[in-house]
Amino acid sequence: MTMKPLLAASTAVMLAGPVLAEPQAEVLHWWTSGGEARSVAVLQEQFAAEGGSWTDMPVAGGGGDAAMTALRARVLSGNAPTAVQLKGPAIQEWYEETGLADIGPVAEENGWEAVLPVRIAEHMQCEGQWCAAPVNVHRVNWIWGNKQILDEHGIAMPTTWEEFNAAAETLKAAGVTPLAHGGQSWQDATVFETVVLGLGGPEFYQQALVDLDPQALNSDTMRQVFDQMRVIRGYVDDNFSGRDWNLATAMVMNGEAAFQIMGDWAKGEFLAADKKPGVDFVCAETPGGGFLYNVDSFAFFKVDGDDRQQGQALLARLIMGEGFQKTFNLNKGSIPARTDVALDEFDDCARQSAEAMNAGAENGSLLPSYAHGMALRGAPAGAITDVVTAHFNSDMTSDEAVEQLANAVASAM
Numbered sequence: 342m343t344m345k346p347l348l349a350a351s352t353a354v355m356l357a358g359p360v361l362a363e364p365q366a367e368v369l370h371w372w373t374s375g376g377e378a379r380s381v382a383v384l385q386e387q388f389a390a391e392g393g394s395w396t397d398m399p400v401a402g403g404g405g406d407a408a409m410t411a412l413r414a415r416v417l418s419g420n421a422p423t424a425v426q427l428k429g430p431a432i433q434e435w436y437e438e439t440g441l442a443d444i445g446p447v448a449e450e451n452g453w454e455a456v457l458p459v460r461i462a463e464h465m466q467c468e469g470q471w472c473a474a475p476v477n478v479h480r481v482n483w484i485w486g487n488k489q490i491l492d493e494h495g496i497a498m499p500t501t502w503e504e505f506n507a508a509a510e511t512l513k514a515a516g517v518t519p520l521a522h523g524g525q526s527w528q529d530a531t532v533f534e535t536v537v538l539g540l541g542g543p544e545f546y547q548q549a550l551v552d553l554d555p556q557a558l559n560s561d562t563m564r565q566v567f568d569q570m571r572v573i574r575g576y577v578d579d580n581f582s583g584r585d586w587n588l589a590t591a592m593v594m595n596g597e598a599a600f601q602i603m604g605d606w607a608k609g610e611f612l613a614a615d616k617k618p619g620v621d622f623v624c625a626e627t628p629g630g631g632f633l634y635n636v637d638s639f640a641f642f643k644v645d646g647d648d649r650q651q652g653q654a655l656l657a658r659l660i661m662g663e664g665f666q667k668t669f670n671l672n673k674g675s676i677p678a679r680t681d682v683a684l685d686e687f688d689d690c691a692r693q694s695a696e697a698m699n700a701g702a703e704n705g706s707l708l709p710s711y712a713h714g715m716a717l718r719g720a721p722a723g724a725i726t727d728v729v730t731a732h733f734n735s736d737m738t739s740d741e742a743v744e745q746l747a748n749a750v751a752s753a754m
């Protein structure tokens with residue numbers, strides 16, 4: 342016997358290593374709209390291509406409120422899913438409550454620290470340990486417009502709230518619904534936070550919706566914010582109540598309304614319907630600018646079994662892969678969380694987003710979205726949203742709203 346085959350045989354044994362179980366993952370998420378489903382399919386396909394077996398657990402409902410209720414029920418019954426779409430301080434809240442799987446070995450092996458902005462990395466860590474993997478950065482403060490309607494009425498994308506109101510009045514007088522909106526509390530909160538940032542500026546946003554400073558909550562600026570919310574209420578159609586966000590996006594697409602204020606997952610919806618930015622629809626930052634970030638991520642509950650643990654490690658590795666981050670985000674409307682993914686193939690809205698994010702990190706206008714669970718823990722965030730929604734759906738005055746806001750936050754802390 343020569344040396345050659347012997348060497349080859351031993352190398353083969355070493356490469357095969359221990360026998361691996363088939364990676365399994367049950368994945369709880371709320372990506373059920375056209376653009377969202379197309380995006381999560383990218384992960385599903387890559388997982389399958391690497392030998393994984395994926396059990397889908399989609400819980401419909403934009404913003405994830407229903408998904409989080411489903412998660413709690415599963416955890417309470419002692420049967421947590423393998424992987425969960427979870428983000429912001431909720432990651433740390435769950436870590437404190439039940440513990441989360443340590444994905445440090447995957448993070449270290451793949452050099453996550455070097456390719457993630459510090460701010461994003463911090464959201465993914467629990468007591469210094471990696472406990473979640475980020476897929477993207479969504480910008481929340483966008484306004485989308487139907488290009489044809491705007492051109493027809495000689496309207497430019499508004500850069501101040503006054504301009505927005507003037508445009509909306511013109512449209513209303515012409516019989517066009519100015520704003521496509523879905524009356525669900527998280528959508529009301531989404532519009533509200535863009536108005537807080539736009540009218541109050543970054544420092545005020547930070548004080549009011551991140552630091553929960555009672556003076557900021559109970560201020561004239563906050564009164565003006567509620568005044569503007571009341572004005573906006575006059576620009577939505579009669580059937581807005583309960584409408585899903587993607588149906589509101591469809592109204593802009595189909596020419597049933599001129600604008601929508603929504604994060605850039607709305608762009609994922611336009612793209613899934615084959616609409617082109619700058620041609621069929623236009624994007625602009627909401628009046629006042631700044632950058633409200635919303636980073637989607639997955640966390641992994643502690644589960645038994647080699648197959649499920651390997652499923653978690655495989656998912657974590659894929660999620661942070663360069664190829665995945667590019668393809669996923671091209672579909673989702675967001676930009677990659679990794680800083681080293683080239684944006685050549687991304688559209689102008691995405692490039693504008695990346696520029697604003699970098700500028701915001703320099704000048705203090707890069708801020709966490711409260712409406713999308715990035716700024717606050719559940720209790721105070723819920724308390725704010727309750728008041729915002731109650732105000733939007735009643736004839737509550739701005740004075741009453743401000744007073745209720747300050748009280749609700751005080752009792753939720």
Ligand code: GAL
Nearest residue numbers: 402403404405606635637713
């Ligand atoms: C956000 C989530 C986005 C988007 C949106 C609507 O909270 O971060 O990825 O899908 O909800 O469902």
